[in-house]
Structures are given as C-alpha cells and as structure tokens.
Amino acid sequence: MTTPTSTPRSGATRPEENRVRTPVRRVPLRYRVPWKKIVVYTLAAFFALYLVLPFYWIFAMSFMREVDAIAVPPNWIPPHPTLDNYLSFLRPDDSQALVGGRAIRETPFALGNSMIVATATALLNLVLAVPAAYSFSRLRFTGGKLLLIGYLITRMVPSIAIIIPFYLMIRSLGLLDTYWALIMSYLTFSLPVTIWVLKDFFRAVPRELEDAARVDRCGWFRTMWSVFLPVAAPGLVAAAVFSFMTAWSEFMFALFMTSTEAAKTMPVVAANFATDMNTQFTLMAAAGVVAVVPPLILVLIFQRLIVQGMAAGSVKG
Template identity: 40%
Template sequence: MKKPFLECSLLHVGIILSVIISLVPFFWFIITSLKSQTAVEAIPPTWWPNGNLDAYRSALLDHQLLNYMMNSVIVAGSTTIIALLLAIPAAYALARVRMKGKSLILGGLLSMSMFPQIVIAGPVWEILKHIGGLNTHWGLVLPYLTLTLPLAIWILATFFKELPRELEDAARVDGCTLWQTMSKVMAPLAAPGIFTAAILTFIYAWNEFFFALLILTDPEQQTLPVGIALFQGEFTMPWGELAAASVLATLPLVLVVLLFQRGIISGLSAGAIKG
C-alpha cells in the first residue's frame, strides 16, 4: 500500500535526524583528530581539518596507545573465549536437560546481571588482592566473566530452546552422550547465537571501565578505556591526540557493528524480550 505524502516525509525527516544525531559527535572527533595542534586550539573552532596526521602519530608513539590496545585485545579476547566455553554447556543444559531448579537458576542469573557494580567492587578487589590478581590481566578477566556470563547464557539458552528436538533425539538414539550431542550436533546449529553472544561479550569487555580502573593501576597493564579516561598532556589537554586515540579505539567496534548489525539487533532483543 502506498503511503500518503505527509507520512512519507515524516519518515524521511526521522531517518535523516536519527542518522545525523547518531554520527555528528563521532564525526566531530574524527575532524578534530585530523587537525594540527594550532587548529585544534583555534577559537572559534574551525569546521574543516587541515589534513594532518600528527595527532595519530603522537597518540601511538607518545601515549602508548598500542600498548593499551594490546592489553584490551588480551583482556576482551580471553574474556570472550572463556565466557563462551563456560556459557555454551551451561546454556545447553539449562535449555534442554531435565533438571530441577532450572528456572530458579535462570532467574537468579538475570537478577545478578542487574547488580550495581559497586556492590561487588569492594569484595572483588579484596579477593583479587588476596590471590595476587591486582594489576594482572587474568585478575580483570575473572570479574568480566561474572559480568558477561548471565547475558551470554540467556542469549544461548534462547537459541538452544528454539532448535528442533528431532535432531537431538536422533543423536541420542545413535548412542551419543549428552556432551557429544551438545558439541557435535546442537552447538553447530546454534552457531548464529554463539556468534551473537561472542560479539556482545567482546564489546562489553572492550568497553568496560569501572573494574578496569579499580584493578589496573599500573599504566603498563591498563586497557584502552582506562588509558582514554586518564588521558593527559604535559601542560594542556591534548584534545587532538585524545580524539585520535578515541577514533582508533572505536574503529574495531564500528567495523563489527557495520558487519554484524543484524545479529547484534536480534541478540539484544532476544536477551531482553524473551528473558
């Protein structure tokens, strides 16, 4: 059915406005990152960059950006892998195996994902201090696992629940154990769900700041969010370098979003609505 003129133009205004508002702040940082130091500090600000990559060079060389990035890759990468290894069997069992108290556990996990970080921060810090986990990457991965597992389990359980029973039954009749059924038959079928859970876990761990700030006080170990939050110059705030660092820290995520927009949208809504 063709839409009337008014409705159609309202839709176009909506599309254009949403896109502009979503992108302008980021574009402003991209423009800033491409300005020279003097252009960044011009009053009033200039609209166009003067095509200068000094800020990127300085962010990478003087501000140890590569080091922060490496730390973030290590922490977010290992969080994602370990979280999935733990979440896949748990989600499969909670979705498919006859067990008492399943819904209690799923409900408990959901409510734990709503804990304010501050309520676990003090004791988590004490535990890590006790076992020598402060200022180490594994010490940060441990709380990240706790924070990401509930959502990962929920998303995966939703996917496992929707898979057809017949394949599973056939596998069992053929003598597969529960572990084999899960790893050989069900997990490959739930691949889109696993993929979505992986992306969301990775983005969470890549972006997390509160625990990273508490646990990593040594600049050598710090992840990108900490590096960017505590960014400082010698005398003035180096906005150009900060903008360059921010653009570099965000680019991997922008790529992920552009490539996997569909999976992210369905994963987020599955975690929320069906939960």
C-alpha cells in the same frame, strides 16, 4: 383575509434549483503534502545527526592540530589535516613529554592489553555459558527458573555497588594489575546475558535430533558440537561480540584493577590525556578512533549473524 399562494406550474423550476453547483475540486493523491512522513523523516534525520555527529567530531579532531581543535567557532573540517597525532603513538618525542607523554607511550601496550582481555573474555564466556544454557534448556531441576532469574538480576546491580567487594577479592587473590583481574570481572557482566540468549536456541532444537545422535553413540560433546552449536551459531556470534565489546569499552573496573602498562586498557589510557595541567584533545581523539576500529570491524564482519542472534533471543520464550 388570506393571501393566495401561487403554485408553480409543472414545467417551472424553483430558484434554488437554478443555482449552479460548483463541483468540489479534490487534490490528487500525488500532489498532497505527506506531513506525517515529513515529520517522521525529520525526526529520524535529527536523531541520526545526534548519534553520528560526536563520532564525526572525534574523527575530524584526530586530524587537527591542537590550536585548530580549540578554535572558536569550531572547525568542522580540519583546516590543516595532519597525521601527527597518530604518528605520536609510534614515535613519542621529548616535546610531548610534558603533557600526555606517559599516555602516548602506554597507548600501544594498552591496545594489545584490550585485545587480549576482550578476546579471552569472549571465549571464556562461551565456554562457560554453553553447558549452563544446555542445562537450563534440557534439564528440569528444582529452582531452575529461580536460578535463571537470579542470573539476570545480577545485571541490574550497578557496577559501582560491587566494585569495592570485587577489588578486595582480587587483591586477596593477588591478581591486581593482571589480565585475570579484568577477565573475571567482565565475565560477571556478560555471562548472564549469554546464558539467557543461548538457552532459547538450544530449546528450539528438536529432541528427535538429540535422540538420533545418542542412537549413533554420540557423546555429550559430539552431540553439542554437531547438533546444538550449528543451530545456535547466530546466538553464539551475538554473545561473543557483546562480551567482546563490553570488555573492550569498560572503564571503571579497569581503572581500579590496573595501575601499570602491563594491564592497562585503552579506555584508561585515553582518559590519561586529560591532566590537571592541560588536556590534549587531538591526541585523545586519535586514541578514541584507534580504540573504535577493532570492534567496528568485528561488527561489520558478523553483522548478519548478530542481528539474527539478538532478534531470536528477544522473541523466543
């Protein structure tokens, strides 16, 4: 026996159709939480703090007394600011002779030595790199690419692996404890990079400009000065600043090659504030701040050209 099923009339509605559908409420875009941006900005803030905090700590410590610098918990702001650490470099007294006295007396000489060595390294680096970069960009000779790659391979060799041969070579030339010992060593670091950067700038110069200069009876030097160097100005500045900062901050070669205030540089003298008996943290911090000022000023002045030079040298073939 079958149960009859009732068919709804044409005007009737089904029960499920009588239910009220609740519309989905979407959160406007301006009220949504940008979690991706929050994570990115938080990581960027931590990374910036990681980079800036050591510099701030050195700067703050340079204005502290020794007892405030070693206090626990640390003083992030100098409780009793003082300029005595900086004035010590100008007028060392007998009370500082026991700890760090020699380093205090050598600091003004080391600052001048660093300036001379870094400036000479930057200038000689450009003088030697410009002809070499022109040769690699314009001339085609057997083994050119291999030689250029060989220059870059020398940058991969750790400094500690070549310091003993360099020391023996410099000693045989009688150049120990001189500016030339450091300049010759630092050129080996900066010259390959400078050649690699400048060759891309020189390669970008149209040959028509070079041919026009030759038609006007310009020699090689005049062509280089009037055509190539203006185009390569960002690369020249970037290479000069790079070689200057490399020579300014280098420590290991300066430690091996120098022994007196006649050639000691700032990194070596700053390390001498740490002795077997004690460590003058505030004086070391003041010396570090003094050592940072010249390269910082150089970078701020040529910031735009440095960025252009590094960017162009990294993307061109």
